[in-house]
Amino acid sequence: MRLGLALLGLAYVFSQFFRAFLAVLAEPLARDLGATPDDLARASGLWFLAFAAMQVPVGWALDRIGPRRTSSVLFLIGGAGGAALFALAQSPAHVSAAMALIGVGCAPVLMGSYYIFARSFPASAFATLGAVMIGVGSIGNLAGTVPLELLVEAVGWRATLAGLAGITGALALTMFVFVQDPPRLDSGETGGLLDVLRIPALWLIIPLMLVNYAPAAGLRGLWIGPYMAEVQNVTAGVPTLIMGLAMIAGTFAYGPLDRWLGTRKWVVVGGTLMGAAACLALWAAPRADYVTALALFSAVGFFGMAYPLMMAHARAFVPMHLAGRGVTLMNLFSIGGVGLFQMVTGRLHAGVAAGAESAVAPYTAVFLLFAALLLGGLLPYLFIRDRVD
Numbered sequence: 205m206r207l208g209l210a211l212l213g214l215a216y217v218f219s220q221f222f223r224a225f226l227a228v229l230a231e232p233l234a235r236d237l238g239a240t241p242d243d244l245a246r247a248s249g250l251w252f253l254a255f256a257a258m259q260v261p262v263g264w265a266l267d268r269i270g271p272r273r274t275s276s277v278l279f280l281i282g283g284a285g286g287a288a289l290f291a292l293a294q295s296p297a298h299v300s301a302a303m304a305l306i307g308v309g310c311a312p313v314l315m316g317s318y319y320i321f322a323r324s325f326p327a328s329a330f331a332t333l334g335a336v337m338i339g340v341g342s343i344g345n346l347a348g349t350v351p352l353e354l355l356v357e358a359v360g361w362r363a364t365l366a367g368l369a370g371i372t373g374a375l376a377l378t379m380f381v382f383v384q385d386p387p388r389l390d391s392g393e394t395g396g397l398l399d400v401l402r403i404p405a406l407w408l409i410i411p412l413m414l415v416n417y418a419p420a421a422g423l424r425g426l427w428i429g430p431y432m433a434e435v436q437n438v439t440a441g442v443p444t445l446i447m448g449l450a451m452i453a454g455t456f457a458y459g460p461l462d463r464w465l466g467t468r469k470w471v472v473v474g475g476t477l478m479g480a481a482a483c484l485a486l487w488a489a490p491r492a493d494y495v496t497a498l499a500l501f502s503a504v505g506f507f508g509m510a511y512p513l514m515m516a517h518a519r520a521f522v523p524m525h526l527a528g529r530g531v532t533l534m535n536l537f538s539i540g541g542v543g544l545f546q547m548v549t550g551r552l553h554a555g556v557a558a559g560a561e562s563a564v565a566p567y568t569a570v571f572l573l574f575a576a577l578l579l580g581g582l583l584p585y586l587f588i589r590d591r592v593d
Contacts, residue, residue: 208272208383212317213340215279215375218368219310221344221352222283223251223421224448226303227429227440228352232361233299241430243296245550247303248426252543254307256536260397262312263532267525270385271316280376282309287369291362309372314341315532316383322519322527323386328463328592331516335459338512342452345424349445400529405521408588413514413534414541415581416476419483419574420451420508421542422549427570428501434563436494443498450502454509461513462592468517469590472510476582479507483575490564490571504574511538520591549573 226233226244233239239247258278265274286305293299314337321333355364400406424447429440436443458475462468482503489496515534522530549570556566 208379209317209320209337211375211379211382212271212275212313212320213337215275215283215310215313215379216317216337216341217344217347218283218372218375219313219344220341221348222287222303222306222310223248223255224345224425224444225348225352227424227426227444228348229356229361230429230440231433232356233296236361237293237296237299239296239299240554241426242550242554243299245426245546245553247296247300249543249546249550250300251303251307251310252421252539252546254304254543255311256540256543258308258311259315259532259536259539262315263397263529265312266315266319266528266532271312271319272380272383272385275312275316275383276376276380278312279309279379280373282306282311284369284373284376285309287365287372291365291369314338315528315535318515318531318535319528320386322531323524327520330519331462331468331513332459334512334515335455338509339452339455339459342448342455345448345451346445349448350441353439353441396526397529397533400522400526400533403521405588405591406518406534408584409514409518409534410537411583412472412476412581412585413518413537415545415577416472416479416514416541417508417511417538418542418545418577419479420505422546422570422574423501423504424448424451426546427549427553427567431497431567435491435567436497438494443501446498447501447505451505451509454506455512457506458510458513462516466592467590468513468520468592469585469588472513472517473582473586475507475510476578476585479504480575480578480582482507483571483578487568487571487575490568514538517588517591545573545577 226248230244262274282305286302286309289305290302293302317337318334321330325333428443428447432438432440432443461471465471482500486500515531518534519530552569553566556569560566
């Protein structure tokens with residue numbers, strides 16, 4: 205099982221890469237295809253929305269046929285196929301279609317590993333194992349910064365995507381051979397998605413799940429690049445790399461805190477408040493010097509990585525025979541929220557930019573929206589029962 209989890213972890217590296225690499229490709233795509241920031245926001249949003257829409261069938265497939273076939277087949281068709289389509293793109297619409305297909309392919313990768321954690325490891329280790337998987341996968345976040353920038357400069361973005369398509373396809377076939385499904389449950393208990401939705405505690409965590417990851421993913425995956433170019437007059441590579449490192453550090457920092465402090469709820473509450481404060485600081489001082497602005501972006505990334513802890517909190521209320529549907533439902537809201545607000549911020553940015561006299565005004569609107577989302581999602585979560593396995 206260790207080799208299978210390692211392969212799923214490697215596939216998750218690609219998932220993290222694909223969700224964040226458009227910030228670095230903004231300039232060559234604008235030059236070659238005429239892609240605007242709004243086009244890229246739409247394409248990025250479609251990746252997340254396709255990823256989210258697949259969580260319902262992926263949850264069913266994990267519970268019924270297991271993570272081996274679910275993860276490998278979708279990763280082959282969607283991940284490799286989408287990267288190949290991207291390499292052949294002739295317009296922003298082709299980029300959007302490719303990103304949606306890649307989102308379908310990446311949808312089962314993390315959830316396949318989470319399903320194995322829920323079924324084959326102690327419940328008390330779920331948050332830590334989940335954080336380790338996300339932390340390792342975040343190498344892909346880093347690969348989509350300076351290394352990608354250098355590779356694209358050397359061979360071009362089309363050759364880069366063609367190579368990624370080949371590597372993704374080979375990895376998917378290897379996963380099919382080596383990933384092991386957990387033993388089937390013979391408890392006789394049945395149920396489906398509606399049974400998960402009937403769990404009252406989940407409705408207190410869903411609003412925060414919808415918005416918690418959106419600022420970190422949105423700023424790192426899309427807005428930090430144009431902001432640094434237009435406001436700070438620097439290229440995206442180094443800022444995205446530093447913000448990516450902050451997100452990895454945040455993931456590992458959150459992982460063991462529930463066991464160390466004996467609470468999940470209040471760790472999430474504190475981190476969310478800090479993330480909202482960083483967004484508000486960016487809104488209040490959008491023309492801050494480069495170091496200060498990058499520090500605030502990095503703070504949003506660091507404190508926005510409470511996902512594994514929130515998943516563990518939600519999973520604690522879900523019975524074992526519904527583990528697949530439970531983790532994928534939460535992931536649907538988390539990733540779906542990122543996709544939704546990528547598109548919302550794209551429209552917001554374009555709308556404000558059309559009537560603004562300064563380059564900074566559209567970004568202040570984005571920063572303020574992200575802060576409001578975090579604070580609004582936190583309100584219902586304050587009433588959830590704290591639960592640590």
